[in-house]
Amino acid sequence: MKKKKTGALAARHHQTGYLYLIPWLIGFLLFVAYPLFYTGFLSFNSVVKNIRGWTMTPMGIDNYFTALFQNTTFTPLILDFAIVELTYVPTIVILSFILAVLLNTKIKFRTGFRMIYFFPVIVLSGPVVEQLMSANTTSVIRIEDILIYKMIESYSEGAAEILLALFNNFTIVLWFTGIPIVLFMNGLQKINTQLFEAAQIDGASPWQILWKVTIPIIKPTALICTIFSIVQIAIFSINPIYGFVLTTIQQNYSNGLGFAAAVALIYSLVVFLFVGIAFLLLGDTEKVIVRENILEKQERKLKQIQRRNRMNEMSIKQLWKALSSRWRYWIQKRKKKGEQGGPFDEDKR
Amino acid sequence: MKINVESFKAIKRKWIGRGGTSGLLGKIIVYLLLIGISYVFLYPLLKMISMSFLSMSDLVDPEVDWIPKSLSFYNYVVVERVLRLLPPSFAEFFKNPGNLIKTLTTISTFAIFQTIVSALTGYAFARYNFKFKKFWFVMVLVSFIIPLPMVTIPRIILISNLQDSIWIPFAQNFQGTGLEETIPRTLFQSNIPQFLFTFFGQGVNSAILILIFYNFFKMIPISLDEAARMDGATSFQVFWHVYIKLVTPIIITVFLFSFVWNWNDTYTPSVFYSTNNPSVTMILSYFDFQFANRAGTIPGQGGEARINEAYKMAATFLSMLPLFILYIFAQRKFIEGIERTGLTGE
Numbered sequence: 029m030k031k032k033k034t035g036a037l038a039a040r041h042h043q044t045g046y047l048y049l050i051p052w053l054i055g056f057l058l059f060v061a062y063p064l065f066y067t068g069f070l071s072f073n074s075v076v077k078n079i080r081g082w083t084m085t086p087m088g089i090d091n092y093f094t095a096l097f098q099n100t101t102f103t104p105l106i107l108d109f110a111i112v113e114l115t116y117v118p119t120i121v122i123l124s125f126i127l128a129v130l131l132n133t134k135i136k137f138r139t140g141f142r143m144i145y146f147f148p149v150i151v152l153s154g155p156v157v158e159q160l161m162s163a164n165t166t167s168v169i170r171i172e173d174i175l176i177y178k179m180i181e182s183y184s185e186g187a188a189e190i191l192l193a194l195f196n197n198f199t200i201v202l203w204f205t206g207i208p209i210v211l212f213m214n215g216l217q218k219i220n221t222q223l224f225e226a227a228q229i230d231g232a233s234p235w236q237i238l239w240k241v242t243i244p245i246i247k248p249t250a251l252i253c254t255i256f257s258i259v260q261i262a263i264f265s266i267n268p269i270y271g272f273v274l275t276t277i278q279q280n281y282s283n284g285l286g287f288a289a290a291v292a293l294i295y296s297l298v299v300f301l302f303v304g305i306a307f308l309l310l311g312d313t314e315k316v317i318v319r320e321n322i323l324e325k326q327e328r329k330l331k332q333i334q335r336r337n338r339m340n341e342m343s344i345k346q347l348w349k350a351l352s353s354r355w356r357y358w359i360q361k362r363k364k365k366g367e368q369g370g371p372f373d374e375d376k377r
Numbered sequence: 378m379k380i381n382v383e384s385f386k387a388i389k390r391k392w393i394g395r396g397g398t399s400g401l402l403g404k405i406i407v408y409l410l411l412i413g414i415s416y417v418f419l420y421p422l423l424k425m426i427s428m429s430f431l432s433m434s435d436l437v438d439p440e441v442d443w444i445p446k447s448l449s450f451y452n453y454v455v456v457e458r459v460l461r462l463l464p465p466s467f468a469e470f471f472k473n474p475g476n477l478i479k480t481l482t483t484i485s486t487f488a489i490f491q492t493i494v495s496a497l498t499g500y501a502f503a504r505y506n507f508k509f510k511k512f513w514f515v516m517v518l519v520s521f522i523i524p525l526p527m528v529t530i531p532r533i534i535l536i537s538n539l540q541d542s543i544w545i546p547f548a549q550n551f552q553g554t555g556l557e558e559t560i561p562r563t564l565f566q567s568n569i570p571q572f573l574f575t576f577f578g579q580g581v582n583s584a585i586l587i588l589i590f591y592n593f594f595k596m597i598p599i600s601l602d603e604a605a606r607m608d609g610a611t612s613f614q615v616f617w618h619v620y621i622k623l624v625t626p627i628i629i630t631v632f633l634f635s636f637v638w639n640w641n642d643t644y645t646p647s648v649f650y651s652t653n654n655p656s657v658t659m660i661l662s663y664f665d666f667q668f669a670n671r672a673g674t675i676p677g678q679g680g681e682a683r684i685n686e687a688y689k690m691a692a693t694f695l696s697m698l699p700l701f702i703l704y705i706f707a708q709r710k711f712i713e714g715i716e717r718t719g720l721t722g723e
Contacts, residue, residue: 048500055577151697165428
């Protein structure tokens, strides 16, 4: 978008925007930006509160050393946390996508189902889930009795343990799908129906349409859902590290907050690592797509498919004509600019 | 016997259709899946409600699975004593209104302020092109991704410094005036830190609420704004008379979300206000410890109440009941709210 040239009056008008931003800005600088760097600083210090206030004594990387190598609980917990994120998040995203596709078909009681699937968002809180889990109400399927589980168990006990953890809390994992389902449904409804029609004319089966049309378009939504789930699980009490971080902070109120800072920092780095992985897996590598909006992207895809349709309908002679003219055009252009790439690259952008 | 090809085709069309869910078979599969998954979704809640009515003997009885042998509300009576939801007696209502009223008022206050701040911030981002706007907008999203423990410790130090230098001298003026209840001596035994975060736009999931407002303000045509300015309205008048009046439905949605998320949040309270917090969710998180002290005897039977799953489930049900009622009346608003975050690619 080009910036309009604005007069001094308009510029001043726009600066009044800061007036509305002030409360958030103060909060952000004071409670997010400054703490973000300060935590890093604190983690290299021993922090003690005495009569004169907070005193920091630098102690190098001792806090990290204690956390990673001397504390016997932290390292296993952080590994557990990584496993929880790795198993829960893909399950949540895939399940919510499947549910969104199912809910998006023409069925009755759609609002009813939607209401049920969204309900957990309202009641999902740490203590509630802890109580429900302690009363053993969260495991619907007894996976220990299933034959496949026993086979996996005899093959590798680690994998079996992970599966067991996932299925024992399966309902709670499902409860995290509430918001992703709505996001996915919203994304699905925004897909241009012409795309599906074009694919159908091409002779694509519903299965192919799902993989070749729906999933590529829904990918940005999937990225958002993934990040949302990662963040949500990270600050939720079912993950093993949460309790440790919290008790470390609570127990070391007057001294040893430096250690707590180191713990919090390592834990946050793991979370950022997962967010980074999500970006790598689901983010678009082409930077163009970030700029074009979803409608433009669909239009481009539609044009591609329509062109392919036209080619199917053409006789071989016509097709040859079209292709050769295209080829010639491309060669000419390449001679001019010395560009590289195939004859159809300009369509793909 | 001849097979009628036409009728065979008709049957095929009816059951399979043109693939996907257009046929009856596909529909049945979809319904079965949806109903099955709904059952899994609701299983803990159904189990919770059923268990909360079980008596001690029902709990150990293998014959009783879902339906208790006799219906009684004794579990709820015992649990109410632990949670202290209602005032001890009607006469004491104004002195000690009970934890339910206390929680409702604090959470509503948080929600109101969070809604106001989110509206202001969303409006600034939607309607003004100030300098570094893009940068700040990215920062809104960043503040959502950052895990809270990472910023907690400096926040503790900040609040502690605030307490030592400003709050304690201020609170000492009120010693012995009977206001100790409303103006506590230390900040760490009050809702004030949490209120500060909420007031400055860093409450629970504030970023999402800002996004909801941002997208909604963007949808309003700018000509309305210009027309009001032509008539000589000031910036704030435009905001109040044009925008706020137009977005009343979204204000309600944001308020509801804020209410629910604040109700369910235990992280900030457990760092800044962990002892004697009257919030129902916080009491639930310490339920097991407090049960022995507060439960007393079982009504209808002799003997002290010992903690068991039935009591836990009754407490859990009571703690989510207000949200449950809220959801039944306003479920559409919640779903619309998430749809309007614009997270799906606008």
